[in-house]
Amino acid sequence: MRQSSFLCIATVGTLTATLTIIALFALVIINLQALTGRWSEDVQVRAYLEKPVRNAQADQLRKRLGSIDGVDEVEFVSREKAYSRMRQRLENADLLDGLSPEVLPVSFDISLASELRSREGVLELLPRIKAVLPNADLRYGQQWLERFESFVQMIYAAATVLGGFLLFATLFIVSNTIRLTLYARKDELEIMALVGATPFFIKAPFLLEGAAQGALGGGLSLGTVYLLYQAFFREGLGSLLFSIGGYEIHFLPASHQLAILGAGVLLGLFGSLSSLRKFVKIG
Amino acid sequence: MRQSSFLCIATVGTLTATLTIIALFALVIINLQALTGRWSEDVQVRAYLEKPVRNAQADQLRKRLGSIDGVDEVEFVSREKAYSRMRQRLENADLLDGLSPEVLPVSFDISLASELRSREGVLELLPRIKAVLPNADLRYGQQWLERFESFVQMIYAAATVLGGFLLFATLFIVSNTIRLTLYARKDELEIMALVGATPFFIKAPFLLEGAAQGALGGGLSLGTVYLLYQAFFREGLGSLLFSIGGYEIHFLPASHQLAILGAGVLLGLFGSLSSLRKFVKIG
Amino acid sequence: MNTEAMIRLYDISKHYRSDSAALANIDLRIDKGEFVYLTGASGAGKSTLLKLLFCAERPDKGQILIKGRNITRLKSREVPYLRRTIGVVFQDYKLMNSRTIFENVAFPLEVQGKRRIEVGKKVYQALKEVGLEERMSRYPLELSGGEQQRIAIARALVVGPDILLADEPTGNLDINVTLEIMELFKKANARGTTVVLATHSQEMIQRFPRRVLTLEGGALVRDESC
Amino acid sequence: MNTEAMIRLYDISKHYRSDSAALANIDLRIDKGEFVYLTGASGAGKSTLLKLLFCAERPDKGQILIKGRNITRLKSREVPYLRRTIGVVFQDYKLMNSRTIFENVAFPLEVQGKRRIEVGKKVYQALKEVGLEERMSRYPLELSGGEQQRIAIARALVVGPDILLADEPTGNLDINVTLEIMELFKKANARGTTVVLATHSQEMIQRFPRRVLTLEGGALVRDESC
Ligand SMILES: Nc1ncnc2c1ncn2[C@@H]1O[C@H](COP(=O)(O)OP(=O)(O)OP(=O)(O)O)[C@@H](O)[C@H]1O
Numbered sequence A, B: 001m002r003q004s005s006f007l008c009i010a011t012v013g014t015l016t017a018t019l020t021i022i023a024l025f026a027l028v029i030i031n032l033q034a035l036t037g038r039w040s041e042d043v044q045v046r047a048y049l050e051k052p053v054r055n056a057q058a059d060q061l062r063k064r065l066g067s068i069d070g071v072d073e074v075e076f077v078s079r080e081k082a083y084s085r086m087r088q089r090l091e092n093a094d095l096l097d098g099l100s101p102e103v104l105p106v107s108f109d110i111s112l113a114s115e116l117r118s119r120e121g122v123l124e125l126l127p128r129i130k131a132v133l134p135n136a137d138l139r140y141g142q143q144w145l146e147r148f149e150s151f152v153q154m155i156y157a158a159a160t161v162l163g164g165f166l167l168f169a170t171l172f173i174v175s176n177t178i179r180l181t182l183y184a185r186k187d188e189l190e191i192m193a194l195v196g197a198t199p200f201f202i203k204a205p206f207l208l209e210g211a212a213q214g215a216l217g218g219g220l221s222l223g224t225v226y227l228l229y230q231a232f233f234r235e236g237l238g239s240l241l242f243s244i245g246g247y248e249i250h251f252l253p254a255s256h257q258l259a260i261l262g263a264g265v266l267l268g269l270f271g272s273l274s275s276l277r278k279f280v281k282i283g
Numbered sequence C, D: 001m002n003t004e005a006m007i008r009l010y011d012i013s014k015h016y017r018s019d020s021a022a023l024a025n026i027d028l029r030i031d032k033g034e035f036v037y038l039t040g041a042s043g044a045g046k047s048t049l050l051k052l053l054f055c056a057e058r059p060d061k062g063q064i065l066i067k068g069r070n071i072t073r074l075k076s077r078e079v080p081y082l083r084r085t086i087g088v089v090f091q092d093y094k095l096m097n098s099r100t101i102f103e104n105v106a107f108p109l110e111v112q113g114k115r116r117i118e119v120g121k122k123v124y125q126a127l128k129e130v131g132l133e134e135r136m137s138r139y140p141l142e143l144s145g146g147e148q149q150r151i152a153i154a155r156a157l158v159v160g161p162d163i164l165l166a167d168e169p170t171g172n173l174d175i176n177v178t179l180e181i182m183e184l185f186k187k188a189n190a191r192g193t194t195v196v197l198a199t200h201s202q203e204m205i206q207r208f209p210r211r212v213l214t215l216e217g218g219a220l221v222r223d224e225s226c
């Protein structure tokens, strides 16, 4: 099949390009997910008490809070602890000169079960905490949390639409390309049928070819993404992102790599199959 | 050119698909940019003073701060103001019972010129403020700002790589598709040359066709993106995003719409041109 | 009429367009082992008639029996098996340009699942008979017009078909080669293959007189046995 | 040798593959207004020789003059203008399948920038001469083999070329149509067109005796004027 090397290159090239887009996209989304997942671990509720409590009472409250469904850990912050924390946070300790621990409120730091570490989770939990501490002032970094969350959500929503369209477009482009390559060989397909080949006999080699091209395209796209990852994401971004807290950008996990390869094979196979149906007609 | 309607549909379809991806991508990036631009307006520096100052002195400091290059506005927050702010912020005012305004530090709220409203800008400005207020404690919501910024930067970096690759892949896929459609008609191109057509005479209709297909693909992709925008982004996201502060997701501005159309025409034109060079050979 | 009928047409009509008939009301019987010329002016319907016989076109009206089997409404998955018993030399050759000469001639054998060695031997033999065994590894577009035509003939004969349909098989061949090809057809005919040969060449018919069917504007106007 | 030389070949050789020559050391002169047959067995090099004359192939060795002009090293942007003075009937017709018959025949006129009305008139006239004016709006694949061949002839003649190169132009035509086509060629020849006609048909040569060039294995072995 000498003359068809161009056709073969065209199919593999298109498969590679489209799968690379998908894979790059997945790479970005997976890392965003991991990063935001990590950050959301910081989400916690701080409950400022109306008035100071004794240690025994605090312990009792702590236990009750701890037994709430969705609460992970509870820490009691006494006045002394609050003072020393503030001291730690303020660079210039002189500021605290006029301040004695007595003026600071006591509080509970309530960390959440992982599935509740989001704005919604917090809102779900608040009434339960309120039930235990009816007069406490509950704070959870509203503004930033809300913004951050809506930001993440906007990105996910965009990613869903974009990703969905990307998958659809990939499917379309690849099957289109394969159809074009078969169109260029349609005389040959017709001749095969005319000299007595069954549809299966005609299609089998093209299907095999399609699957092989798909696998090749998938492999090449993984290679391309890996190179881009090495060149741009890992090093370049690592130095750009000053405070992602030791987060290292990952490459696609093995399961996703397999999925890309599998997608390549399926695209090649079904792209060929659907087009062959159009061009292989007997009698 | 009856038999070539399939070829025509293939080209226009691929152009539409790839340009839609590009346009969707641009839509998301533009809105992220607008949204983060708006949020960054909140970035400001608060300088807690070591000890209370008199009004006259505060006024003088305020002027000196205001004249710093990169400072937009300066507000003096007296003890009384700080106390009333805290009162406002805390739902449960009882907490403040033990607290008198005297224990609160006074501060300056310094808002930044728009071009400095980022972590880097703040870091650039800090020494200049320090020069005026050597003993003040300067705070600017480090942790969240840093995270938010690195997040945005990661997204931009990813968008750059993805977008760059997307452009490249689009170019490749479209020229590939056009080359395939011309490949399917290569006998005809050859015959034209054999009966005395000049390369220009052969190419001109294909170039026109390519440009027209490109324009059509560009138009269709804008239409598709507009539909997706109406269906998913505007309404759906609007209700999803609870606190983007009245931000409304925009459609692509006219300049970008024109750019997409132009890109379609250029892709169609150069895709045809480069492939024709390959298939139109005289003698 | 003691012999077995190989091809039987009952009132066959074929219209490509509604305004004109390519074939009209053809009744015809060709026996097993016959050698028949199909002649007529350009556009008379010769190729169309042949196309009906291997289901490349379907008639609008009438019935066609091949070896007693009605092929008019053959299911499309049965068509390949019919075609394997028929060798066809197409007027425009229909060679696969992306395959070598060897692969082209081998194709009908491979379709039937023949073993590789057998395929190789038969292909070589068929190519030798048309005098082109040396061109085996070339591609069709690297051959002259007449050489391509002979490859098409080799491909039709390589399977040892029950029926050979040859559409203008020597239109691009000089007289010497034509004589050799006719010898091949006669040999195949002698082995039992029923031959239907569409041609415009009176010279050929005179040199090898056989039964002649003449079409005119889609109608069978003459049927002369010699 | 008082007449002007139309085609002049000096020591022309052509190898498609290094091991065998398609044409070897051909010297040839064809005068303006001549009618020449090019004959020889299948694969002798007839089509190759014609291809060299309109720059579809380039010789490996030797020089070719057309109307006194050396075309051997013609720049590729000059080739179209040479081809416009030459009408070619290709052995495999080379019709554009996605264009109608009318568009196919009109194409060489459009290439020359002729006005629409003139194109329409000339195309109709040319199609009428080959008897296919009614097939004007069909596509090539909807015609019979012989009909396609006649379209190819109409396309070659429609421009009123200086030189007509016809490669086996009646291989798929019956004798009546062949006679009509030969009349067309003779008419064109009488109007001053130099005709070179490659054919394997001795019958044609006998009916219309003219100068005959015979190729054998790429060599010019005979040059007989009648
Ligand atoms: N696919 C088609 N669509 C429409 N008309 C067709 C088609 N094929 C053939 N015809 C018409 O049917 C008639 C018979 O065609 P056919 O090919 O059978 O002729 P033929 O006898 O083989 O002629 P030739 O000797 O020129 O090959 C012709 O008038 C032709 O124009």
Ligand SMILES: Nc1ncnc2c1ncn2[C@@H]1O[C@H](COP(=O)(O)OP(=O)(O)OP(=O)(O)O)[C@@H](O)[C@H]1O
Pocket (backbone or CB within 6 Å): C141, C142, C143, C144, C145, C146, C147, C172, D016, D017, D022, D040, D041, D042, D043, D044, D045, D046, D047, D048, D049, D091, D200
């Ligand atoms: N493109 C090509 N590549 C390789 N060999 C070729 C090519 N075209 C022709 N040949 C070989 O060159 C020789 C001459 O071919 P040519 O087409 O000139 O023969 P011809 O005289 O026209 O024959 P015919 O009467 O069969 O058409 C043949 O042996 C052929 O196999």
Ligand SMILES: [Mg+2]
Pocket (backbone or CB within 6 Å): C046, C047, C048, C091, C167, D144, D145, D146
């Ligand atoms: Mg025919």
Ligand SMILES: [Mg+2]
Pocket (backbone or CB within 6 Å): C144, C145, C146, D046, D047, D048, D091, D167
């Ligand atoms: Mg030839």
